[in-house]
Amino acid sequence: xxxxxxxxxHKGPVFAPLYEPMPDKVKFYYDGKPMKLSAxxxxxxxxxxxxxxxxxxxxxxxxxxxxxxxxxxxxxEEKTKITxxxxxxxxxxxxxxxxxxxxRKQMSKEEKQKIKEENERLLQEYGFxxxxxxxxxxxxFRIEPPxxxxxxxxxxxxxxxxxxxxxxDIIINCSKDSKHPKPPPGTKWKEVxxxxxxxxxxxxxxxxxxxxxxxxxxxxxxxxxxxxWQKYETARRLKKCVDRIRTQYRDDWKxxxxxxxxxxxxxxxxxxxxxxxxxxxxxxxxxxxxxxxxLRVEHIKLYPKMDEQEYVVEFDFLGKDSIRYYNKxxxxxxxxxxxxxxxxxxxxxxxxxxxxxxxxxxxxxxxLNKHLQELMDGLTAKVFRTYNASITLQQQLKELAxxxxxxxxxxxxxxxxxxxxxxxxxxxxxxxxxxxxxQNLQTKIDEKQNQLSAARKQLKAAKADHKASHDxxxxxxxxxxxxxxxxxxxxxxxxxxxxxxxxxxxxxxxGTSKLNxxxxxxxxxxxKKWDVPIEKIYNKTQRxxxxxxxxxxxxxYEF
DNA sequence: ACGTGGACTTGGAAGAACTTGT
DNA sequence: ACAAGTTCTTCCAAGTCCACGT
Numbered sequence: 001x002x003x004x005x006x007x008x009x010h011k012g013p014v015f016a017p018l019y020e021p022m023p024d025k026v027k028f029y030y031d032g033k034p035m036k037l038s039a040x041x042x043x044x045x046x047x048x049x050x051x052x053x054x055x056x057x058x059x060x061x062x063x064x065x066x067x068x069x070x071x072x073x074x075x076x077e078e079k080t081k082i083t084x085x086x087x088x089x090x091x092x093x094x095x096x097x098x099x100x101x102x103x104r105k106q107m108s109k110e111e112k113q114k115i116k117e118e119n120e121r122l123l124q125e126y127g128f129x130x131x132x133x134x135x136x137x138x139x140x141f142r143i144e145p146p147x148x149x150x151x152x153x154x155x156x157x158x159x160x161x162x163x164x165x166x167x168x169d170i171i172i173n174c175s176k177d178s179k180h181p182k183p184p185p186g187t188k189w190k191e192v193x194x195x196x197x198x199x200x201x202x203x204x205x206x207x208x209x210x211x212x213x214x215x216x217x218x219x220x221x222x223x224x225x226x227x228x229w230q231k232y233e234t235a236r237r238l239k240k241c242v243d244r245i246r247t248q249y250r251d252d253w254k255x256x257x258x259x260x261x262x263x264x265x266x267x268x269x270x271x272x273x274x275x276x277x278x279x280x281x282x283x284x285x286x287x288x289x290x291x292x293x294x295l296r297v298e299h300i301k302l303y304p305k306m307d308e309q310e311y312v313v314e315f316d317f318l319g320k321d322s323i324r325y326y327n328k329x330x331x332x333x334x335x336x337x338x339x340x341x342x343x344x345x346x347x348x349x350x351x352x353x354x355x356x357x358x359x360x361x362x363x364x365x366x367x368l369n370k371h372l373q374e375l376m377d378g379l380t381a382k383v384f385r386t387y388n389a390s391i392t393l394q395q396q397l398k399e400l401a402x403x404x405x406x407x408x409x410x411x412x413x414x415x416x417x418x419x420x421x422x423x424x425x426x427x428x429x430x431x432x433x434x435x436x437x438x439q440n441l442q443t444k445i446d447e448k449q450n451q452l453s454a455a456r457k458q459l460k461a462a463k464a465d466h467k468a469s470h471d472x473x474x475x476x477x478x479x480x481x482x483x484x485x486x487x488x489x490x491x492x493x494x495x496x497x498x499x500x501x502x503x504x505x506x507x508x509x510x511g512t513s514k515l516n517x518x519x520x521x522x523x524x525x526x527x528k529k530w531d532v533p534i535e536k537i538y539n540k541t542q543r544x545x546x547x548x549x550x551x552x553x554x555x556x557y558e559f
Numbered sequence: 560a561c562g563t564g565g566a567c568t569t570g571g572a573a574g575a576a577c578t579t580g581t
Numbered sequence: 582a583c584a585a586g587t588t589c590t591t592c593c594a595a596g597t598c599c600a601c602g603t
Contacts (some may be wrong), residue, residue, distance in 0.1 A: 320596055321570055382597060516569055
């Protein structure tokens with residue numbers, strides 16, 4: 001009936017610590033002269049000071065937005081005095097924070113232990129709730145602290161002040177018959193409601209985009225786990241009818257109706273390239289990123305012939321989180337789509353790729369999803385990502401499966417995982433320490449190789465010795481050397497595998513696919529089949545999230 | 560039918576915690 | 582014991598999709 005729980009009790013959120021004013025000796029300078037700031041202005045200044053080493057603070061938009069919002073917190077005198085951000089010197093504040101974090105690192109064991117215990121106490125008190133007779137872990141029980149908004153990519157709002165959230169901003173959601181959370185002394189909640197049609201425990205409206213933020217349960221909770229399971233079951237249902245759907249959209253490429261042809265091409269891209277749906281967004285409110293339906297002419301190039309291949313489409317656009325998507329694919333004969341090639345050559349680059357000439361509006365995700373819903377119950381664009389990710393993992397694991405050593409098996413698994421991450425375009429910035437850590441590994445490999453050749457020489461010597469003397473002692477020595485070589489060879493192999501894995505993973509982020517796209521039962525089954533301990537694949541958090549799958553899947557599980 | 564707000568999933572980066580080698 | 586390196590956890594932004602109201 002749409003209700004998500006019958007009973008819900010919790011203690012409410014933990015608020016961000018109050019602002020602690022700077023010690024007097026830490027000065028802010030305007031135009032070279034020290035200046036004491038009012039507490040509100042000083043607090044916002046510290047947000048900027050903390051980020052001084054970050055590239056953000058050099059960006060024009062960031063500086064402009066910050067300065068505008070900072071001025072709103074100033075007293076009228078401050079406002080008249082401070083008129084130019086370039087004349088502001090936050091470096092003492094910046095050094096103060098660096099010193100503080102250094103001091104934190106240098107704390108004694110006891111002090112660190114004390115902090116740890118305090119955190120643990122907070123977690124025990126606020127980090128859990130009671131939902132339908134189960135104690136469940138809350139995902140984010142701390143309210144986001146105030147600070148400067150950091151968007152990704154070219155975000156027009158970067159640098160704006162994210163304001164402090166007070167109890168008066170918070171809506172609490174819990175059972176009527178539960179012990180309601182108490183607001184801090186002298187304050188009130190915005191509202192206490194009892195809505196069991198939703199899963200969140202508390203919410204507030206954030207001031208940058210005006211969107212709502214929630215406090216929800218941890219992925220290990222029943223409510224998230226069931227949903228996750230359901231998601232993979234939907235993807236498995238798609239597996240059963242994907243052939244039919246593919247046949248249909250190929251047929252639709254020939255449709256007389258432009259609308260249907262466009263829909264079919266979009267669907268093809270979503271299926272083949274695992275593109276996101278691409279909802280329309282309000283212009284100027286966010287970074288300019290696109291998905292399938294919001295692709296513009298400027299994002300693709302068509303090559304009637306490229307190298308050996310005919311009809312190549314080149315994609316180059318910024319997707320979610322402003323991550324660049326770049327790919328070239330030869331399209332199937334029938335998708336050489338008259339209309340795609342036609343309309344693109346004449347259209348302006350900023351036109352959407354799927355405009356509509358006959359109806360007023362371009363292809364929208366809602367239209368696409370409505371169509372998908374008719375093809376299969378519960379089918380939406382993102383199900384294709386889940387389906388293609390999971391089926392790819394399963395296939396790759398079949399191909400890569402081997403009776404190799406454990407490290408080799410894990411390399412195989414990571415490679416399969418990597419194939420999925422590449423499909424979904426999950427990229428990361430190469431780690432700052434990447435080159436160095438590769439070098440270190442190489443040094444280790446070289447050392448191991450030297451060790452190996454030394455050991456081989458020793459074996460030879462031992463053999464010669466044995467030949468000469470033929471006694472038991474020398475025979476034993478030969479055996480020992482053999483064993484030593486075997487051990488070193490294993491170690492060397494392990495290092496080499498590690499190096500390969502790391503190199504291949506330089507710019508690939510495996511986490512997102514592992515956590516959100518791969519049916520965990522595939523991995524559990526693979527572990528059981530090949531005798532790989534599940535801990536090698538999933539860490540503690542991941543095992544908690546996928547507890548349902550670990551319980552459920554046997555070695556013959558098929559996605 | 561359409562547009563908007565709301566709820567929930569997905570995403571990479573940064574910071575914290577742990578491990579390893581010296 | 583400690584510094585460096587690696588892995589885990591947290592953070593919070595940015596998507597998807599649906600329900601609801603007009």
